[in-house]
Amino acid sequence: MRTALSSLAIACACSILALTAPVGPARAAPESKDPIKITLNDWTGELISAHIVGEILKKAGYNVEYVPADYLAQFAGMGTGDLTFAPEVWATTAQEALDAAVATGNVEDLGGSGMQAREDWWYPEYMKEKCPGLPNWEALKKCGEAFSTPETAPKGRYLGGPVTWGGYDEERIQALDLPFEVVHAGTDAAMFAELKSAYERKAPIILWIYVPHWAPIKYKGEFVEFPKFEKACYEDPAWGSNKDAKYDCAKPRGDIFKAAWSGMKKKWPGAYEIVKAYKNDNKTIGELAAKVDIDGKKVEDVAAEWVNSNEAIWRPWVKQ
Amino acid sequence: MSIAAAEPAAPARSIDPAHVFWVLAAVVTAAVVMLPVEALPAWAWKYPAAWQLPFAAWISSFTKWLMDSASFGLFTVRDLTRAISWLLDQPLSLARAVFATGFVLGQGSDAVTVFPAIPWFSMVIAATAAGYAVGGRRLALGMAAGLLYLAVFGQWTSAMVTLASVLVSSVLGSIGGLLIGLACVRWRWLERAVSPFLDIAQTMPVFAYLLPMLILFGFGPVSAMVATVIYALPPMVRVTILAIRAVPEEIEALGRMTGCTRRQITWKMLVPTALPALMVGVNQVIMLSLNVVIIASMIGAGGLGWDVLTALRSLNIGKGLEAGIAITVLAILLDRFAQALALRAGEVEAQATRRRRKTIVSVALAVAAALWLATALLPAIAPYPEAWKLSTAPYWGQLVSWINLTFFSTLEAIRTAVLLNVLVPVKRFMLALPWPWVVFLVTAVGFRFGGWRLALTVGLMAAFPAVVGLWPATMITVYLCGVAVIIAALIGVPIGIVSAGRPRLWRAIEIVIDTLQTLPTFVYLIPIVMLFRVGDFTALIAIVLYAVAPAIRYTAHGVSRIAPELIEAGVMTGCTKRQILTRIRLPLATPEILLGINQTILLALSMLVITALVGTRDLGQETYSALAKADVGRGVVAGIAVAFIGMIADRLVSAAAAGMKARRGQIQ
Numbered sequence: 001m002r003t004a005l006s007s008l009a010i011a012c013a014c015s016i017l018a019l020t021a022p023v024g025p026a027r028a029a030p031e032s033k034d035p036i037k038i039t040l041n042d043w044t045g046e047l048i049s050a051h052i053v054g055e056i057l058k059k060a061g062y063n064v065e066y067v068p069a070d071y072l073a074q075f076a077g078m079g080t081g082d083l084t085f086a087p088e089v090w091a092t093t094a095q096e097a098l099d100a101a102v103a104t105g106n107v108e109d110l111g112g113s114g115m116q117a118r119e120d121w122w123y124p125e126y127m128k129e130k131c132p133g134l135p136n137w138e139a140l141k142k143c144g145e146a147f148s149t150p151e152t153a154p155k156g157r158y159l160g161g162p163v164t165w166g167g168y169d170e171e172r173i174q175a176l177d178l179p180f181e182v183v184h185a186g187t188d189a190a191m192f193a194e195l196k197s198a199y200e201r202k203a204p205i206i207l208w209i210y211v212p213h214w215a216p217i218k219y220k221g222e223f224v225e226f227p228k229f230e231k232a233c234y235e236d237p238a239w240g241s242n243k244d245a246k247y248d249c250a251k252p253r254g255d256i257f258k259a260a261w262s263g264m265k266k267k268w269p270g271a272y273e274i275v276k277a278y279k280n281d282n283k284t285i286g287e288l289a290a291k292v293d294i295d296g297k298k299v300e301d302v303a304a305e306w307v308n309s310n311e312a313i314w315r316p317w318v319k320q
Numbered sequence: 321m322s323i324a325a326a327e328p329a330a331p332a333r334s335i336d337p338a339h340v341f342w343v344l345a346a347v348v349t350a351a352v353v354m355l356p357v358e359a360l361p362a363w364a365w366k367y368p369a370a371w372q373l374p375f376a377a378w379i380s381s382f383t384k385w386l387m388d389s390a391s392f393g394l395f396t397v398r399d400l401t402r403a404i405s406w407l408l409d410q411p412l413s414l415a416r417a418v419f420a421t422g423f424v425l426g427q428g429s430d431a432v433t434v435f436p437a438i439p440w441f442s443m444v445i446a447a448t449a450a451g452y453a454v455g456g457r458r459l460a461l462g463m464a465a466g467l468l469y470l471a472v473f474g475q476w477t478s479a480m481v482t483l484a485s486v487l488v489s490s491v492l493g494s495i496g497g498l499l500i501g502l503a504c505v506r507w508r509w510l511e512r513a514v515s516p517f518l519d520i521a522q523t524m525p526v527f528a529y530l531l532p533m534l535i536l537f538g539f540g541p542v543s544a545m546v547a548t549v550i551y552a553l554p555p556m557v558r559v560t561i562l563a564i565r566a567v568p569e570e571i572e573a574l575g576r577m578t579g580c581t582r583r584q585i586t587w588k589m590l591v592p593t594a595l596p597a598l599m600v601g602v603n604q605v606i607m608l609s610l611n612v613v614i615i616a617s618m619i620g621a622g623g624l625g626w627d628v629l630t631a632l633r634s635l636n637i638g639k640g641l642e643a644g645i646a647i648t649v650l651a652i653l654l655d656r657f658a659q660a661l662a663l664r665a666g667e668v669e670a671q672a673t674r675r676r677r678k679t680i681v682s683v684a685l686a687v688a689a690a691l692w693l694a695t696a697l698l699p700a701i702a703p704y705p706e707a708w709k710l711s712t713a714p715y716w717g718q719l720v721s722w723i724n725l726t727f728f729s730t731l732e733a734i735r736t737a738v739l740l741n742v743l744v745p746v747k748r749f750m751l752a753l754p755w756p757w758v759v760f761l762v763t764a765v766g767f768r769f770g771g772w773r774l775a776l777t778v779g780l781m782a783a784f785p786a787v788v789g790l791w792p793a794t795m796i797t798v799y800l801c802g803v804a805v806i807i808a809a810l811i812g813v814p815i816g817i818v819s820a821g822r823p824r825l826w827r828a829i830e831i832v833i834d835t836l837q838t839l840p841t842f843v844y845l846i847p848i849v850m851l852f853r854v855g856d857f858t859a860l861i862a863i864v865l866y867a868v869a870p871a872i873r874y875t876a877h878g879v880s881r882i883a884p885e886l887i888e889a890g891v892m893t894g895c896t897k898r899q900i901l902t903r904i905r906l907p908l909a910t911p912e913i914l915l916g917i918n919q920t921i922l923l924a925l926s927m928l929v930i931t932a933l934v935g936t937r938d939l940g941q942e943t944y945s946a947l948a949k950a951d952v953g954r955g956v957v958a959g960i961a962v963a964f965i966g967m968i969a970d971r972l973v974s975a976a977a978a979g980m981k982a983r984r985g986q987i988q
Contacts, residue, residue: 035427042626042633054429063430068626069539070618072947076531077539077620100950149853150736159854163941164948185854186935186944189633189846196635197724197850214634293634 032267035065037084039074044289044299045212049087049113051303053278059307060318062271075101078261085264085275091254092117092210093165098259108265110258114279117254119167119210121158121224124195126202128222135225137176144179147204156180159194159207162187167208168234168247175245176226180206195219212286214293226250270319277317341768345761353752364754372789380953383532401536408492409542415484416541419443420477437480439695439702440471442688447653449684453677455660466653474709475624475646482623483650485541485616486609489548490654493605497553498598501560502586511561516967518554520959523922523966525929526551526615527943528959531952534619544616552608559601563594599662603655607837610651614840615929624650625840632846637720638713644843651838720847728851735857743803743856750799755786762968769975778971781964788957790942797938798965800856800931801924804863808920812868813913816875817905826876833869841866841930849934859931867923874916878909914977921969925962939965 036057038050054064069077069086075097077083089098101107123134130146133139140156147156160169160182169182185191191207192215198205199219209215209223226249232239233249240248258275265272288306291297307314357365390397417423422437438446444467451463470479504511526547537543567590575585591598617625624647631640695702763779785794819826845862852858882905890900906913928940935941939958946955 033430035429042630044634058429063427065427065429067540067620068617068622069620072950073530073534073619074539075950076534080535080538082534082539094948096949150732151739162935163937164945183854184935186931186933186941189635189842190849190854190934192635193846193849194853197728197853200721200724201728203728 031062031270033063034267035063036264036268036271037065037067037082039069039077039083039086040066041069041071041074041086041088044214044292045285046088047299048285048288048292048303048306049280051299052280052307053085053087053275055304055307056274056278056314056317057271060270060274062268072097075107075259078259079104079106081106081261081263083261084268085258085260087258087275087278088113088115089257089259090117090210091257092119092251093161095254098257101259106262108260108262110260110276112255112279113258115212115256115282115285117210117212117256118223119161119208119254120226120251121206122209122216122221123206123224124199124202124219124221127204127206130204135222137178137224137226140178140180140224147180147206152181152183154179156204156206158182159191159205160184161191161208165208167251169208171245171247172226175240175242175248177242212282212289214289217286217290218294229253273319274317278314338768341764345764349753349757349761352754352757353749360754364756367755367786367789367791369789371787373787375788376951376953376957378953379956380951383952383956387532387535398536402538405537405542405546408545411492412485412488412541412545415488416481419480419484419487433699436692436695436699436702438692440467440476440704442692442695443467443480444471445684445691446688449681449688451657451660452684453681454657454664459656459660462656463653466649469649470646471704472708472710473642473646474704474711475627475643476704478622478624478627478643479646479650481621482610482613482625482647485545485548485621485623486606486613486650486654489545489552489609490602490606492545493549493552493609494556494602496549497556497601497605498560498591500553501557502564502591504557504561505564514557518557519967519970520963521550522554523925523963524959525926525940525943525962526612527929527947528955528962530619530947531950531955540620541622544619544621547619548609548612548616551612552605555604555608556601559604560594560598563597563601564590566597567593595662599659602658602662606654606658607651607834610647610654610838611840613647614842628840628842632842635846636713636717637847638711638716640843640846641716642711642713644840647840648835648838652834655834720850724850731851735852738860739855739857743799743860746803747796747799747856750795750802751792753795755791759783759786765972766975769972769979774971774975778968781968784964785961788961790939790958790961793937793939793942793958794961794965796936797925797928797940797962800859800936800938801863801921801928801965804860804867804924805917805920807860808864808868808871808924809917811864812871812916812920813875816872816877816913816916817879817901819872820876820879829872829876833872836865837869841927842933845930845934854935856936858934859936862930862934863924863927866927867920870919870923871913871916874919875909875913878912878916879905881912882908911977911981914973914980918970918973918977921973922966925966928962 038054040047040050057064074083074086079101102109128134131139131143144156145154149157158180163184173180227240229250229252234246237244237246242248288302291302292299386397420437422433423435424431424433447467448460448464452460470476534543537546571589571593575589613625624643627643628640759782762782763775766778767775785791819829841862848858848861890904932940932944939962942958943955
């Protein structure tokens with residue numbers, strides 16, 4: 001037995017040696033054959049975007065590796081070149097982290113991905129009966145009671161995003177004089193757990209939802225229509241219905257950016273051009289996400305399918 | 321040392337000064353809270369921003385310097401840490417290749433498999449044989465059942481990724497902890513120097529030092545492993561120090577007399593003698609390593625932690641639970657295997673049984689190896705067939721939905737009652753306390769338990785959060801953890817007392833607390849949120865569930881260790897059962913119970929990272945927000961504040977326990 005084990009050990013050792021030995025004349029190739037590391041964050045839309053970009057890069061002959069990474073921690077990884085590309089950086093949730101990373105000079109903002117994040121107050125369809133007049137925001141003025149819980153009564157309970165997301169909801173409530181109180185969820189997992197719970201019981205809930213996301217596909221409901229966002233609304237108190245307060249309007253719709261390690265341009269110029277040119281839209285990603293979250297298909301398959309049937313879209317991005 | 325011990329057995333004539341101290345402290349505190357705002361100057365209520373020290377900014381610029389430009393001349397700090405990282409990557413890559421990825425040439429999508437990873441059937445056979453070799457039939461059955469769970473429930477691939485990293489980090493953590501512990505035994509000054517770092521490593525939320533670590537060690541499994549080892553190593557060091565010191569002096573003397581070298585005494589005599597105690601440390605390293613699996617997966621470790629995270633993000637509770645249970649299964653398998661290995665070290669077996677066992681094991685291992693080789697030629701047979709997979713995931717989701725639909729109003733009533741009658745008043749009270757009084761009170765308690773030295777240490781640590789401007793977040797932390805610890809003690813101590821001396825009950829309870837300690841909190845956090853909404857009550861339940869384990873464990877241990885003669889003496893003098901409990905068992909077990917509470921406090925603090933995810937506004941949230949804003953200094957400062965709360969509690973409780981032990985010694 002011992003000999004069997006030791007021969008196995010030798011076999012292993014050999015393969016390790018083989019691993020560390022230089023593979024082929026890497027220097028002769030025009031671009032690096034090192035893997036381009038694409039980050040996988042923990043929501044379906046991003047996973048699909050990442051795999052679509054990855055598939056296109058593979059078709060263009062690049063070596064791709066997917067690395068699971070925390071949404072916020074990934075910037076440190078891109079700063080050092082341990083990670084190469086993040087396909088979805090939402091202006092609404094990670095603007096500060098992105099700005100800080102870009103300021104170091106080690107991370108590059110590759111511009112919008114063509115998708116637009118919308119985030120605002122959202123309620124399930126059944127709440128329309130209990131609060132007639134929705135989705136117009138003015139209906140909320142009379143609906144505090146309908147959305148209340150024991151600790152907030154008689155005010156309504158609005159479930160806001162994690163404190164880190166910002167969003168000025170406290171200010172919005174003040175400015176628009178809504179009978180509501182903000183309760184912050186710590187993560188969006190917790191937020192959607194509450195939505196699921198309330199939806200099952202047909203209980204009152206109003207909360208911060210962002211799209212593209214699977215929740216508004218799975219659960220029927222609508223966004224509250226606040227006065228449309230304009231830059232002046234966030235800067236000038238005189239704007240809007242409340243002459244003395246800012247934030248008396250909806251939240252801005254934010255771009256979803258792409259970001260990369262700034263060394264990518266030099267190491268994989270062709271791949272850099274591809275990821276820079278990559279564009280998609282809410283509808284496509286939303287539908288693909290629904291295929292995964294609702295029909296139970298695999299992310300890899302959904303992304304590969306899209307890449308195979310939409311060559312006309314991505315082929316021009318690949319420079320020969 | 322301690323005042324309590326120094327007091328002579330005073331004739332119980334008038335009032336006990338100890339009671340005067342506590343009554344006075346309580347009365348003044350109550351009075352201070354009720355003071356009108358004008359009674360104290362404004363700076364006492366709210367620490368003025370102008371007095372704050374910019375620790376956060378200092379730390380930020382220090383880490384920036386460390387990461388970007390610090391240099392030893394020939395190479396930078398970052399070069400050094402990257403070299404260490406490369407070194408650590410070697411055993412890790414090997415383990416990952418064997419268990420998960422197979423040996424490959426090239427990287428990324430260009431990789432070509434040279435030799436496959438060990439297939440599931442070989443692994444089951446080999447692990448069962450190994451279990452039989454070290455622990456007999458029982459362990460063999462356990463190994464087979466555990467690994468088959470992983471295969472049948474479709475967790476195999478992820479579980480092997482996690483196994484590889486946990487295996488390597490447990491070995492590194494155990495060996496590293498043992499070596500540091502031995503060095504501390506040899507050089508006392510080192511112990512004093514290392515001790516505060518151990519406390520900080522154990523209590524500081526990982527989020528606080530995540531960013532600098534990612535830059536220094538790179539984004540990926542190695543960083544995850546470094547974080548794991550930092551968190552899991554301290555108990556091993558502590559246990560080593562205790563265990564080696566507890567070895568009877570005669571053994572060392574014998575070694576010296578027979579002319580052993582120092583090295584021989586350490587490795588041939590002290591370590592083997594202390595082995596059973598050392599294994600407690602190994603157990604803790606394994607448990608804690610599996611504990612950070614979720615956070616490790618966020619920075620590139622992948623595996624089961626990532627599955628739990630993604631499943632719960634899409635609210636797939638059943639899938640998250642199955643992946644979570646796979647983590648627990650791994651923990652229990654690794655732990656039981658390590659325990660059996662240690663037990664066997666001292667055992668002598670009959671020649672015949674040994675030979676028979678050896679044959680069985682050899683044959684099984686040979687079969688496993690042959691099957692592994694076969695998969696290299698026939699890769700198609702390696703994966704576990706899809707059709708044989710089972711999943712109970714939908715049922716768990718349905719169960720939670722059913723509870724939600726049926727019992728929500730009852731649960732809501734309980735939640736509201738606890739919130740309005742307990743949590744909110746305690747929170748208001750803590751936030752109303754003026755900071756100078758709290759710092760003074762902590763200092764005074766320190767003086768009472770351990771003299772001026774302890775007083776100074778805990779006083780300075782208590783002042784820290786005020787000085788850095790984190791006072792309100794700190795008080796919310798103290799309130800949340802304080803209430804959780806009290807509830808955990810109220811549940812844990814009675815369970816510990818009842819289960820001590822009832823082996824069968826104890827075995828059942830042990831499984832429950834092992835599960836609670838290794839099942840990722842996130843798994844039960846999301847259902848709890850569904851039933852109780854986000855907020856302090858949900859955080860409270862999560863903390864209590866996680867921190868109750870040591871309260872039970874230490875109480876049971878303490879109560880069952882009481883000398884039977886003392887109980888008998890009680891019975892003979894005609895004590896009732898109740899009297900035996902309150903007059904003999906509890907007082908004698910108190911020091912042990914206090915140590916359990918001490919651990920409960922530390923575990924409660926380590927849960928802050930998780931509670932931040934359900935929307936509390938405490939120091940955990942502060943470290944999390946700092947991560948979101950890439951502000952290293954702010955995160956580290958908040959992390960230090962958490963560590964200081966833990967250290968204050970630890971120092972005070974330990975001093976109290978020491979005092980009590982000394983007094984008990986006097987009585988006996």
